[in-house]
Amino acid sequence: MKTPEEYVESLRRLNPIVYMKGKLVGSVPDEPLLKPGINAISLTYEYGLKPEYRDIMHATSHISGREVSRLLHINTNTDDLLKKLEMTRLLCRTAGCAQRYLTHDALNALYEVTHRTDEEINAEYHQRLLDYLQYLQNEDLTTSVAMTDAKGNRSKRPHEQQDPDLYLRIVERKRDGIVVRGNKAIVTGAPYTHEIIVLPTRSMTEDDKDYAVSFAVPIDADGVEMVSRQAGRPDDSSAELSSRYGQATALILFDDVFVPWERVFLAGEWQFAGALTESFAIHHRLSCIGARAGLGDMLIGASACMAECNGLDPKNVGHIRDKISELIKFVESFYACGVTSSVFGKETPAGNFRPDPVYANIGKLLQGLHIYDMFKISHEVSGGILVTSPYPEDMEVPDVKEKLSRYLKGREDIPADHRLKIARLLEDITASYQGGWYSMISIHGGGSPEAGRIEIMRKYDLEERKSLVERITGIKKEE
Ligand SMILES: Cc1cc2nc3c(=O)[nH]c(=O)nc-3n(C[C@H](O)[C@H](O)[C@H](O)COP(=O)(O)OP(=O)(O)OC[C@H]3O[C@@H](n4cnc5c(N)ncnc54)[C@H](O)[C@@H]3O)c2cc1C
Incomplete structure (x- = not known):
């Protein structure tokens, strides 16, 4: 499992496009306005190495049988649910909001629903998810989870919006993957995670099928841009907690982003979006x-x-x-x-x-x-x-x-x-x-x-x- 230092170093190998306060962020791990957010995620890696928290911070992967971070674990019994709850409280009583549990929640939802999709329509989504899960567990990665779309006029469905890109959608299906366009409006921690998991934000009708989409991409995938807010109050000496620990949120823009099929977990099967x-x-x-x-x-x-x-x-x-x-x-x-x-x-x-x-x-x-x-x-x-x-x-x-x-x-x-x-x-x-x-x-x-x-x-x-x-x-x- 990664140390906090290795997590920060791993961010250096990524080059996301992040705008903040009118400027392009040169290096995410060196950006003072994002430091409290990086510290909060670092805490999840730090606690993962503490022997006294091992039982709560670790779990045995049901795929590989290896010990992995509980934040990347699929719940195999009710005790796992309880430990996830306790782990979240433990992390947040120090960091305020430890953010990384979003990954756990998205993986568990995808685990359940890709299985159901494959059972009902004979697709291959579940195996793809398992491969992705194993990749995340092996590398001990952190993902942001992008569900909330801009949504435009709240009284209208995705396909009824005047601007068709107010909900993220598939604009092209290719032999080797899909091309997506639109945005996800509020995404916690996005600039300092490794990957973005995208989920649909609501149930869909058949007319909304291009909006029924789920996938994962690295945060520096071609065509991905973020407009972020600062994490916490890094420049305020009287900020007793949030000068150390905070949370950024970002609006993520997807400008015709290509996603290979191996990272696509839903593509048009509108019945499963809800x-x-x-x-x-x-x-x-x-x-x-x-x-x-x-x-x-x-x-x-x-x-x-x-x-x-x-x-x-x-x-x-x-x-x-x-x-x-x-x-x-x-x-x-x-x-x-x-x-x-x-x-x-x-x-x-x-x-x-x-x-x-x-x-x-x-x-x-x-x-x-x-x-x-x-x-x-x-x-x-x-x-x-x-x-x-x-x-x-x-x-x-x-x-x-x-x-x-x-x-x-x-x-x-x-x-x-x-x-x-x-x-x-x-x-x-x-x-x-x-x-x-x-x-x-x-x-x-x-x-x-x-x-x-x-x-x-x-x-x-x-x-x-x-x-x-x-x-x-x-x-x-x-x-
Ligand atoms: C600090 C913060 C961090 C967040 N992090 C994430 C994240 O990491 N990933 C992510 O995906 N999301 C994230 N969210 C988004 C969060 O899930 C949404 O804010 C929430 O779901 C509400 O959506 P909204 O903000 O678009 O508000 P709206 O949905 O616009 O709600 C505003 C009001 O309108 C009402 N309303 C909305 N639609 C209808 C309708 N059709 N009919 C009647 N009433 C309606 C609602 O009940 C509410 O009272 C975050 C939000 C915050 C504040």
Whole structure:
């Protein structure tokens, strides 16, 4: 498996076209604005080498029998689902958002749906996926996952859009592959991954068949360009977490990109686009739960520390205790949905395991909707210092430092500097640009709340509950 250094070196062998703030990025691994994102992915490689995390970070490949990164593993039982959830929380409680679990989610969805496609229409997609999976596992690579298209007018299907390229589509079928054109609008981590896995963003009709496409390409494939945003807040000395760890997103443009057949996993079979979208969403919603539980761990810890710095014991001052227990309730209840979703996971006909969809969707919905309540609690508990603490540089000015240390102290035995560091961490993750980012990734990352509600209603056994009431009351449904 790769070391963090080998991961960064491997990025040097790629030459993606990445624009950021009006400039072409010369070298992704040397670009300061992307550094926090590269650090977050590096952490997944670093933890992979730690003996104490081996059980959680590694798995045995069911293809080769070798030990591989769990981030590239196909779930072979419910314990794998649970460990994926725990791994995501572990990584995200340090890195905020470790991004690489997207690869795991896409591979598991493709594993299930390529198998189904081959069974139903006698195609060769599953074997291609297995070959690709083995390549990723052998090289210990990271992929971004590009599902969300620009989508244009939301009330129209892909083929109804005025501009036919608003959803990524196949423009040519050749003997040796396909040519694709269009875009994927929001892709986490894309500039500093090795490959892009493309998935369809919704179910399709026969008229949309050219949009029912899934494949993988290297990030520097001919015709691929990205317009990226920076990862975290690399240039801000008061960004306690996000100057070290952050996440870039990119819009990816595909300008007549050739994809050889060996990397194509769906090409026009519109009946399977919805299944692929749905399967990815279920796996990814479990990841979202683990990731936000990791962020929740930081929020809970920092809010309790902040109260202590202010001289208020979080276990004994009534209203602080109430608020922090409420925060714990939010985090652990959506995490519990993730645990339940893993334990109740089911084997697919392809032989891999997928999380229980109802609990995965409820957990994702809870974390998305309650992120604002969670931030509110940390704001209320902390006081105004959360957004008004002096810059770290001001604490270095000899004359000022002494006065600031005196006046910004809370509890007598806790140095002002500690109080300010906690305040800056909370500002960073709840009230800065990065804080806004965390609310947005919580609410929309992995699908909008409405998408979750629709899935809950689709998968929940409402009929069984209705017949329960019929049994209890003796009311009979008319035939
Ligand atoms: C920080 C971040 C990182 C992300 N990373 C990735 C990534 O790595 N890969 C990836 O593929 N995606 C990624 N996403 C995209 C994410 O999956 C989408 O944001 C999400 O699915 C919502 O899609 P949208 O942003 O286009 O919003 P929209 O779909 O436009 O939703 C906006 C609103 O319109 C409503 N709406 C939309 N369509 C309809 C309709 N037909 N009828 C009625 N109401 C409708 C929605 O319910 C919602 O309320 C990321 C998003 C964020 C914020």
